[in-house]
Amino acid sequence: MNLEKFRQSLPIYSIRHRLIAEINKNPTLILLGETGSGKTTQIPQYIYGSHSHMKGMIACTQPRRVAAITVAQRVSQEMNSELGKTTGYCVRFEDCTSPETKIKYMTDGMLLREAISDPLLLRYSVIILDEVHERTVHTDVLLGIVKSAQQKRSTNKKFHKPLKVILMSATMDVDEFSAYFNKAPVVYLEGRQFEVDVFHSVQEQTDYIFSSIATIFQIHKTAPVNEDILVFMTGQEEIESTVKTISELNKSNGKLSPMLVLPLYAALPSAKQLKVFEKAPSGCRKVIISTNIAETSITIKGIKYVIDSGMIKGKLYTPQNNLELLKVHKISKSQAWQRTGRAGRESSGICYRLFTESEFESMTLNTVPEILRSNLLSVALQLTALGIDDLINFDFISKPSVEALTTALNDLELLGAVKKFFKDNNGTENPEPVSKKRMISFRYELTEMGRKMAHFPLDPKFSRCILSADKLGCVEEVLKIVSVLSVDSVFHAQTNTSNKRDQAEAARQKFSSADGDHITLLNVYKAFMANKSSSKEWCQENFLDLKNLKLAVDINKQLKDICTKNSIKLTSSSNDSVKIRMALISGFFMNAAEYQKENEYKTMTSRQTVLIHPSSVLFNSKPACVLFNEIVKTNKTYMRDVSVISSNWLMETNPTYFKSKIKNLNDYSLSNLNSNIR
DNA sequence: GAGCACTGC
Numbered sequence: 297m298n299l300e301k302f303r304q305s306l307p308i309y310s311i312r313h314r315l316i317a318e319i320n321k322n323p324t325l326i327l328l329g330e331t332g333s334g335k336t337t338q339i340p341q342y343i344y345g346s347h348s349h350m351k352g353m354i355a356c357t358q359p360r361r362v363a364a365i366t367v368a369q370r371v372s373q374e375m376n377s378e379l380g381k382t383t384g385y386c387v388r389f390e391d392c393t394s395p396e397t398k399i400k401y402m403t404d405g406m407l408l409r410e411a412i413s414d415p416l417l418l419r420y421s422v423i424i425l426d427e428v429h430e431r432t433v434h435t436d437v438l439l440g441i442v443k444s445a446q447q448k449r450s451t452n453k454k455f456h457k458p459l460k461v462i463l464m465s466a467t468m469d470v471d472e473f474s475a476y477f478n479k480a481p482v483v484y485l486e487g488r489q490f491e492v493d494v495f496h497s498v499q500e501q502t503d504y505i506f507s508s509i510a511t512i513f514q515i516h517k518t519a520p521v522n523e524d525i526l527v528f529m530t531g532q533e534e535i536e537s538t539v540k541t542i543s544e545l546n547k548s549n550g551k552l553s554p555m556l557v558l559p560l561y562a563a564l565p566s567a568k569q570l571k572v573f574e575k576a577p578s579g580c581r582k583v584i585i586s587t588n589i590a591e592t593s594i595t596i597k598g599i600k601y602v603i604d605s606g607m608i609k610g611k612l613y614t615p616q617n618n619l620e621l622l623k624v625h626k627i628s629k630s631q632a633w634q635r636t637g638r639a640g641r642e643s644s645g646i647c648y649r650l651f652t653e654s655e656f657e658s659m660t661l662n663t664v665p666e667i668l669r670s671n672l673l674s675v676a677l678q679l680t681a682l683g684i685d686d687l688i689n690f691d692f693i694s695k696p697s698v699e700a701l702t703t704a705l706n707d708l709e710l711l712g713a714v715k716k717f718f719k720d721n722n723g724t725e726n727p728e729p730v731s732k733k734r735m736i737s738f739r740y741e742l743t744e745m746g747r748k749m750a751h752f753p754l755d756p757k758f759s760r761c762i763l764s765a766d767k768l769g770c771v772e773e774v775l776k777i778v779s780v781l782s783v784d785s786v787f788h789a790q791t792n793t794s795n796k797r798d799q800a801e802a803a804r805q806k807f808s809s810a811d812g813d814h815i816t817l818l819n820v821y822k823a824f825m826a827n828k829s830s831s832k833e834w835c836q837e838n839f840l841d842l843k844n845l846k847l848a849v850d851i852n853k854q855l856k857d858i859c860t861k862n863s864i865k866l867t868s869s870s871n872d873s874v875k876i877r878m879a880l881i882s883g884f885f886m887n888a889a890e891y892q893k894e895n896e897y898k899t900m901t902s903r904q905t906v907l908i909h910p911s912s913v914l915f916n917s918k919p920a921c922v923l924f925n926e927i928v929k930t931n932k933t934y935m936r937d938v939s940v941i942s943s944n945w946l947m948e949t950n951p952t953y954f955k956s957k958i959k960n961l962n963d964y965s966l967s968n969l970n971s972n973i974r
Numbered sequence: 975g976a977g978c979a980c981t982g983c
Contacts, residue, residue, distance in 0.1 A: 360981065388983055405982040434982065531979065562980060587979055609979040622979065666981090674983090753983035785978075854983090910976045930977070 299374050306334035307486040315339070315483065316346045323446065324461040324480035326470050330487020331637060335464050336363075336426055337371050340399045343422055344382075352421030352457060353397065357404040359432050360593060361387045368392070368401040388753070389850050404434035408441070408678065412750060415682045416445045422460040429467040429630070430592070431665035431694075437675055439463075439693050441682065443477065467630045469662055476693045490640035492602075496653040504605040505529070505538055507650045511603050512542060512583060513552075515648075521553045523600035524582040526590060528635050530609040530624050535559045535585045542583065553579055560586035560594065563784060566843060572596055591634050595641065602639040604632060606651040606659075613669050615700040617902050618707075620671055621929045628663040632656065665694045672696060673756050676704035680714055681750035685739040705740055710886065710953060711760045713746030751858050754778065757883040762859070764882035770869035771859060773818055773876045779852040780817040781925060781937065783844040787911075800839040808913045811873045812922070812939030814880060816913050821848065877939055880923060881949045887924050888946055889935060897922065897935065900946075900954075909934040921946075 303309060308329075319325055329335035340354050347354075358364040368385035375383055384393035386402040393400055404425070411417060423442055428435055442461055449456040463473050463480075474480050501507040508527050515525060529535050539557045546555045556576045560569065573596065576582035584596060588608055608627045613620045627635075632649065639645025649656065667675070676687055684690055688701055708714045717725045719737045742750070749759035758778045765774035780786055787804060807823060809815035824845050827834040835842040859866060869875040881888075889897035889906055895918065897906050906927060908915050912935075914922070921943045924935035946954050 403982065409983055430981095432981065531977095533977065563978070589980065591980090593980075611979075624979090678983095911978095915975075928978070932976090934976080936978090 299376075303334075303338065303374060306338060307488065308334045308338050311485075312338075312342050316342055318481065318483055319343060319460065319462065320346075322481055323450065323458065324463070324477040326473050326477070326480050326482045327462060327464045327485055328470050328482055329464060329466065329485035330489055331466065332488030333485040335485055336367055337374065339424065339462065339464070340383075340401075341371060341375065344399055347422070350421045350457075353419055354399050354422040354424065355407060355417075355420045356399070356401050356424040356426055357407050357435070357438065358401060359404055359427050359430050359435065361403055362593075364401045364403050365390075365392075368399075371399065371401070389854065404432065404438055408434055408438055409753065411438075411441050411445075412678060412681050415441065416448055416456065417442070417459065418449075418456065420459065421457055422462065424462040424464060426464045427466065428463045428473060429465040429469075429662075431663065431667075433666045433670055433675060436665055436667045436693055437679070439473075439476065440679075440691055443691065467633075467662065469630070472693065489637060490642070490644045492636050492640040492645045492647050494636055494647045494649060496649045496656060497651055500652055500655060501650050504607060504650050505534060508585075508603055508605060509538065509542060509545070511648050511650065513545070515601055516546070516552060516555065516581060516583075519601070521579055521581045522576075524576070524596075524598050525584070525601040525603065526596065526599045526638055527583065527585045527603040527605070528590070528608075529585055529587065529605050530607050531587065532559075532561050532563055535561055535587065538585050542585075553581060555581050555583055557583045557585065560584050560590060562587070562589050562593075565788075565841070569594075588631075590638065591631065595638075597642060599639055599641065600643075600645050602635055602645065602647040604635045604647060604649050604651075606632065606649060606655070611666070611669050613671055613700070615697060615703045617904065618671065618703055619927060619929065626659060628660045629656065630662050632659065667692070668694055668696055668700075672700055672704035673707055676701065676708055677713055677746065677750055677756045680708070680740055680742050681747065685741060687740065707886065708746070708756065709740070710950075711745075711749075711756055711883065712743060713749050713756055713760070714740040715743050716740055748862055748864075751862055752855065754782065754855075758782070760883035761879050762855070762864070765876075765879040766859075766864045766867070768869070768875045768879050769867040770872065770875045770879055771864060771866050772868040774879050775852055775855050775859070775866075776821045777814050777818050777876070777880070779848040779855065780821050780845075781814075782851050783847045784841075786817070786820055786841050786844050786848065788839045788841050803838045803840075804913075806838070809873070810913075810917075810940070811877065812914050813912050813937045814939045815873050815876065817937075818876070821845075821852075825849070877923070877941055878945055878949065880939065881941060881945055884923050884925065885946055885950050885953065887926075887935075888941065888943075889922050889924065890943070891918055891920050891922075899927075904933060906933045906935050908938050909936045912936070912938045914938050914940065 327335055340356050343354055364385045364387050368383055369379055372379040372383040380392040380394055381396055383399040384397040386393055386406050446459045446461055449459045470482050474482055512525060536559055539559045542557045546552055558572050560572050572584050606627055607624055609622055609624050611620055612623050636647040639647050679687055688698055709716055717739055719725050748763055749756050752759040761774050765771045807816050807819040832842055886901050888900045892898050895907055899906055919940040921941050923939050923941045925937035928934050928936055
C-alpha cells in the first residue's frame with residue numbers, strides 16, 4: 297500500500313474537514329484519540345494543508361525524543377519532502393529544522409527551553425501538545441505557559457497573531473483539560489486497537505512475583521508456542537531474579553517446550569535491550585519481564601498475552617524533608633488499561649490482571665501528575681525566569697502544595713537565584729519584612745545569578761556550582777563532574793557473581809580519589825577522554841558504561857557552549873581539588889553532614905541520620921564532614937556521591953546560613969564543626 | 975557491605 301493510500305485508510309481521514317472546521321472555530325481544541333488513530337502524524341499535516349498561509353510554525357510536542365524523531369521522519373516521507381525542510385524535529389543535541397520548516401516535532405522540554413527566551417512563543421501559530429494524559433512535569437508546566445501566552449496574544453491583537461492550542465490525549469478523562477481551557481470542546485477520534493480479553497484474579501494475591509510465575513506456566517502449558525508473553529513488574533533486581541527462576545523451572549521440568557525469558561528495563565545495556573525485538577527460535581516461546589518501560593517507551597510486536605502485577609516503582613516527594621524517594625505502589629486504572637492495550641497491537645489478545653476486580657475498582661482513575669510528586673527547584677527557576685513572580689498563585693492545571701512551592705523558592709533564594717521582596721499595605725516594597733502585620737504579600741525576583749543559572753539545562757544546584765567555578769577558576773573540572781552526575785551511573789552494576797563484583801571493584805580503585813566520589817568521577821571522565829580510540833574495549837575492561845559516558849561527553853559539550861555564550865571562561869585548576877570542592881559546596885551546602893558515631897552521620901540542615909552509601913569510595917573512611925549529592929532511602933538512609941570537605945569551607949561559602957544552623961547543633965557537633973578532616 | 979521506575983533540557 298502506498299503512503300497516500302495508507303493515509304486515506306486511517307479512520308481520521310474521513311472526518312478531516314470537520315476537524316479543520318473545529319480547529320478554525322475554536323482557539324483551543326481537545327482531541328481524544330485512541331492508539332492507532334493517526335492523530336500525531338495526520339493532524340499537523342491537515343493544519344498545514346489548510347493554514348499554509350499563516351506565517352508561524354506548527355509545533356507538536358512529544359514527551360520522548362525517539363517519538364519526536366520517528367514521527368517527523370514518517371511525516372516528511374508522507375509529505376514527500378526532505379526531513380528538516382517543511383517538516384523537521386528539534387530535540388536536545390539535535391536540531392533538524394531550517395528556516396523553511398513549518399511542522400516542527402519537538403520534545404516538550406525543548407519547547408519549555410524556548411519559552412524562557414520567548415514567553416509568548418511568537419514563532420508558533422499553532423501549538424499541539426501530544427500525550428497530555430501522561431502528565432509529565434514538562435507538559436504540565438507547558439500547559440500553564442501556553443495558556444498564558446494564548447491569553448496575552450488574544451488581548452493584544454494589534455501586536456500579535458492569535459495562538460491556536462490543541463491538546464491530544466489518549467485517556468477518556470479529558471474534563472480537567474477542557475475546564476482548564478475555558479470549556480474547550482472535545483473531539484473523539486476512533487482508533488485501531490484490537491480487542492483484548494481481560495481476566496482478573498478471583499482472590500487477592502499477596503505475592504505478585506509468585507503469581508506471575510504461576511500464570512506464565514499456566515499459559516505456557518496450553519497456548520501455542522509462538523504467542524509471546526509480556527509481564528509488568530517493578531524493578532531491575534526483581535526482574536533479573538524472576539527471569540532466572542522461570543528459565544530454571546522450565547528447564548528442570550523437561551516436558552515443556554523451551555522458553556526464551558528476557559529482562560527489560562532502562563538500565564539494561566542497549567545490546568541486551570534489543571534482544572526483546574528478535575523473534576524467538578521456532579518452537580520456543582518468548583517471555584519478556586519488564587518495568588513500565590514497555591508501557592509507553594518501548595513497543596514490542598507479537599505480544600499476545602500481558603500479565604499485569606498491578607504494581608509500579610515510582611517517585612514520591614515529601615516537601616517536609618525535601619526528599620524524593622522511590623517506592624513500589626499500586627498503578628492507576630488508566631495505567632492498567634495502557635498495559636492491557638499492549639496485548640492488542642496486531643491482533644486480539646489476552647490480559648491477566650494479578651488483582652481482583654474490586655481491587656481494580658479501588659484504584660485511582662488517573663496517575664497522580666508528576667509535578668505533584670517532584671521537587672520543584674528547576675520548575676521554580678524556569679518559571680521565575682519566564683517573568684512569573686508570584687509562583688504560589690500561578691495557574692497550574694494541578695496546583696502543587698504551597699509547601700512544595702515555598703520549599704523550592706526558599707532553596708532558590710539560598711542559592712542566590714532569586715530575591716524576595718515584601719510588599720506592605722501601602723504598596724511599598726521592602727527586601728526585609730518591617731513588621732509582620734504590615735507585610736501583606738511578597739514576590740520573587742530573578743537575580744543576575746539566577747538569570748545565568750536558568751540558561752543551563754541542569755538542576756539549579758549544579759548551575760550554581762558552575763557559576764562559582766567561574767569565580768574560583770575551575771570551570772573545566774566542575775563541568776566534567778556535573779556532566780557525569782547528569783547521567784545514570786557510569787559504573788556497570790555487577791550483580792552476577794562475586795568474582796565479577798571483585799573485578800569491577802578493582803577496576804574502580806584505579807580511578808578512586810581519597811577526596812571522594814566527585815573527584816573519582818572526574819578521574820573517570822578524564823581517563824575516558826584519554827582512551828577514546830579504544831573506548832569500547834576500554835570500557836569493558838574497566839566495567840564502565842560506554843553509553844552513559846558518551847552521553848556525559850555530549851552534555852559536557854553543550855554546557856561548554858552555554859558557558860561560552862554567557863562569557864564564562866573555561867578555566868582549569870588542574871589538580872587543585874580544594875577549589876573544585878569549594879565550587880561544589882556553593883550549590884550543595886544544604887547537603888552537608890557531620891560524623892556522629894558508628895558510621896552514622898547527621899545532615900546539617902534537617903538533622904537526619906544518614907550513612908555513606910556502600911558504592912562510595914569513602915565507604916570505609918569516616919571523614920568528619922562530608923558533602924553529598926542526594927539521599928536515597930531504602931532499608932537505611934544513605935548519602936550518594938560523597939566528598940570530604942572541611943566545615944570551615946561551609947562557613948566561608950555561606951556564613952549567614954551556617955550561623956543559624958550552628959545554633960541548632962548540639963555540643964558534640966559544635967566541637968566537630970571546629971575540627972578539620974580527620 | 976548495598977542496590978537505582980521512567981523521561982527530559
